[in-house]
Amino acid sequence: MLFYLLRIVRKRKRISLKCAAMIKFLFLKFITFFFGFLACFAMHTTFALPLVISAALTGLVGSFIPFPARYKNHPYAAIYAGSFAGMCSTHLITSYWEIAIISVIGASLYVLTINMLQALAVSLAVLPLQVSLYLC
């Protein structure tokens, strides 16, 4: 009986540790996606830079920010994906809450599909279509 209880406790502890790591990863994705989005959006709305330059500059500068090695290149990809989402028109985004909601959706999709789609291939490859739809 005691052994059975101990096993349940260990199992729950393992699950909670896994959950904590997942939430931490999701939060990091959210933060990086949000700042990538915000930087790109601010550059092309406030500073009137061209769309491509603002997105590429955000991605390039973001790729030099040091992150812990255990996250591999996922934070950089999230910054770049955020900057790509930030290329959208000012008519679509009217408040910062919308940016936060888009970032939550983007980060969640990224984290949920990361194992399913093997690396970040498809989740990012879909985005050019998004931009072309926004611009046309």
Place this chain on the structure above:
Amino acid sequence: MNIEYPLIALLGAFLTFYLAKHNRFDGIRASASLSIIAYLILSALNLNPNLYSIVFFGGTFICMSAPHLFGIYTVASSSILFSLLFEY
């Protein structure tokens, strides 16, 4: 259909594909730096940079997603598909 769109998308994709294999570059850096360079060149030549740089950027974005998973045929077909979707 304009022939420029697939050509520019292919150029962007293949340049990113080969630059991403370099030691100092990964997919993201290659895509971002090539997009900036392409925009500067297009604006210097006065070749409608706002339109063509977006096509180029889309091409680089396709390839930077997974330079190790894709081969040259996949890259080429993705770029052509992207240019078709962009146009229509």
